Amino acid sequence: MDQNVPEEQSALIEPIQETPPVPKKSEVPKIVIISSLVLLAVTIIAIGVVSWSQSQREIAQPTPTPVPPTPTPVRILSKVATESAFMQFEESTASLSALMSGYTIIDSTLSLPNVQSSPLDFGKP
Amino acid sequence: MRKILFLVLLALPALLAYSVYASSQQAYQDYVFQGDLYRKAYSEFTIAKNEYEKFKSLASETIALDKTKQMLTTRDSYVRSYLLLLVEKLVENPGLTSSVRNTSVSLLTAEGSFLEKHSALVSAVGSISETVTVSGQFESRYEPLVGIVEQTRTTLMLGSLNSLALSYDSTVAMAQNLITTYRESLPPTKRATIDRWLLEIQNKRGLYEQKIDIITRKNKELAESDAYEIQRQSVEIGEEVAAARQFLLDGASFLKELVAALKYEN
Numbered sequence: 001m002d003q004n005v006p007e008e009q010s011a012l013i014e015p016i017q018e019t020p021p022v023p024k025k026s027e028v029p030k031i032v033i034i035s036s037l038v039l040l041a042v043t044i045i046a047i048g049v050v051s052w053s054q055s056q057r058e059i060a061q062p063t064p065t066p067v068p069p070t071p072t073p074v075r076i077l078s079k080v081a082t083e084s085a086f087m088q089f090e091e092s093t094a095s096l097s098a099l100m101s102g103y104t105i106i107d108s109t110l111s112l113p114n115v116q117s118s119p120l121d122f123g124k125p
Numbered sequence: 126m127r128k129i130l131f132l133v134l135l136a137l138p139a140l141l142a143y144s145v146y147a148s149s150q151q152a153y154q155d156y157v158f159q160g161d162l163y164r165k166a167y168s169e170f171t172i173a174k175n176e177y178e179k180f181k182s183l184a185s186e187t188i189a190l191d192k193t194k195q196m197l198t199t200r201d202s203y204v205r206s207y208l209l210l211l212v213e214k215l216v217e218n219p220g221l222t223s224s225v226r227n228t229s230v231s232l233l234t235a236e237g238s239f240l241e242k243h244s245a246l247v248s249a250v251g252s253i254s255e256t257v258t259v260s261g262q263f264e265s266r267y268e269p270l271v272g273i274v275e276q277t278r279t280t281l282m283l284g285s286l287n288s289l290a291l292s293y294d295s296t297v298a299m300a301q302n303l304i305t306t307y308r309e310s311l312p313p314t315k316r317a318t319i320d321r322w323l324l325e326i327q328n329k330r331g332l333y334e335q336k337i338d339i340i341t342r343k344n345k346e347l348a349e350s351d352a353y354e355i356q357r358q359s360v361e362i363g364e365e366v367a368a369a370r371q372f373l374l375d376g377a378s379f380l381k382e383l384v385a386a387l388k389y390e391n
Contacts, residue, residue: 076390080307086387089299093380096296100377105285105370106363109153110214112274113160113207115200116167117267120193120257123178 152213156206163196163203170196177253186253193256194247200263201244204270208233208240211277218281220288229277236270268352275359279344282366283337289373290333296380297326303387312390322383329376336369 080086170192177189212233215226243263250256304311304319311319343362347355 078390079310081388085303089303090384092296092299093384096292097377100374105282117264120260122253
């Protein structure tokens with residue numbers, strides 16, 4: 001302490017005290033927080049709307065009832081079908097069809113051989 | 126007993142077809158072999174000819190003469206083997222009448238004899254200029270030979286078509302007999318339909334016959350045509366043959382429908 005400072009003056013001078021650190025406020029701006037909240041709300045609403053519409057669609061579409069298989073019409077054999085003449089005709093038709101499909105009419109192996117048919121042309125020796 | 130006989134009759138064409146295939150195969154194998162020999166000889170001839178024209182030496186002339194003779198001989202053998210293959214095919218074709226077959230065979234045999242004699246002439250040749258002359262004999266004969274070959278090929282196709290038509294006719298005849306015999310037992314509503322279908326089947330046969338007439342006419346014209354005309358006519362004949370076959374195929378398909386219609390009441 002200064003010997004020259006009077007007693008009243010020295011009373012005015014307070015010792016410097018260290019102030020406690022003030023906690024920092026959040027740096028995220030308010031606008032970001034608000035917009036995030038709005039986005040979240042919109043998403044929730046959208047999901048809700050989609051699921052609702054889907055459920056409505058499901059209600060609108062009736063579940064398909066299983067269609068009973070259509071019975072194949074039973075073909076009744078004619079009287080002619082039991083005759084041996086008919087059986088011969090049937091066999092003949094079947095063999096004709098087989099013959100037709102497998103028969104070679106235009107035989108490609110028979111094309112004319114490719115040989116030199118022009119003059120030899122030896123030039124002039 | 127009748128059934129066994131029927132089955133044997135059915136199997137007969139298959140057996141015949143197999144034997145036809147076996148004999149034709151032998152002739153075809155020979156034709157392919159002769160073709161290989163000719164191509165090899167022709168390649169050697171080309172090299173020897175170029176060498177001779179380049180050097181004009183006695184040695185190159187001797188080699189050229191030798192290779193030319195070889196080429197001419199193998200060419201005769203190659204074409205002859207082809208003619209023999211055609212003869213084999215004619216002999217085995219089930220749809221040809223003997224007169225048609227004999228006419229074609231005699232034409233081919235005459236060409237084969239010419240080639241045989243020509244080969245003998247080639248082997249007697251002693252100079253390059255003589256090879257040119259002898260080769261000229263083949264060349265002058267080649268165009269008429271192409272005409273004969275194309276005629277034979279058409280004859281073979283006509284025979285094959287005729288063979289199919291014979292089977293077609295016998296099946297149609299069976300259908301006609303069947304319908305005539307059991308007409309009264311058919312449901313009245315079906316009779317008219319079946320009659321109409323049978324008419325359609327017969328119409329296809331008529332259309333086929335028209336095509337055969339066109340093919341036969343064009344085939345006769347081949348004999349008097351030049352090389353270009355022969356080629357053009359052959360393409361047209363091929364198209365007509367395909368169309369004729371299609372008419373028979375359509376008719377065969379109708380016959381199958383007729384079978385189903387006769388088989389069932391409903």
